[in-house]
Amino acid sequence: MKYSFRVLTIWGIPIELHITFILLMVFVLIFSYPDLYLFILTVFLFISVVAHEVSHSTITRHYGIRVRKIILYPIGGGISNRSDSRQS
Numbered sequence: 001m002k003y004s005f006r007v008l009t010i011w012g013i014p015i016e017l018h019i020t021f022i023l024l025m026v027f028v029l030i031f032s033y034p035d036l037y038l039f040i041l042t043v044f045l046f047i048s049v050v051a052h053e054v055s056h057s058t059i060t061r062h063y064g065i066r067v068r069k070i071i072l073y074p075i076g077g078g079i080s081n082r083s084d085s086r087q088s
């Protein structure tokens with residue numbers, strides 16, 4: 001998807017952050033400074049959403065459906081299983 005950036009790969013599945021998610025993290029960091037509790041809480045939320053989407057991907061792969069990537073948005077995450085050939 002446009003405007004998303006790969007940050008890590010887990011079990012061969014690329015995990016990307018959408019630009020709106022990155023902007024949310026920047027705003028949380030700016031508005032929570034110097035107390036970073038809200039930012040740390042947001043990071044833990046990010047980790048839990050990644051774990052949630054990786055578990056979705058594991059089940060999806062179990063049923064033989066290819067997972068192309070995981071994208072994280074401010075409202076949650078999503079799995080993309082569309083092939084690259086459909087987009088070109």
Ligand SMILES: [Zn+2]
Binds near residue numbers: 052056
């Ligand atoms: Zn879910």
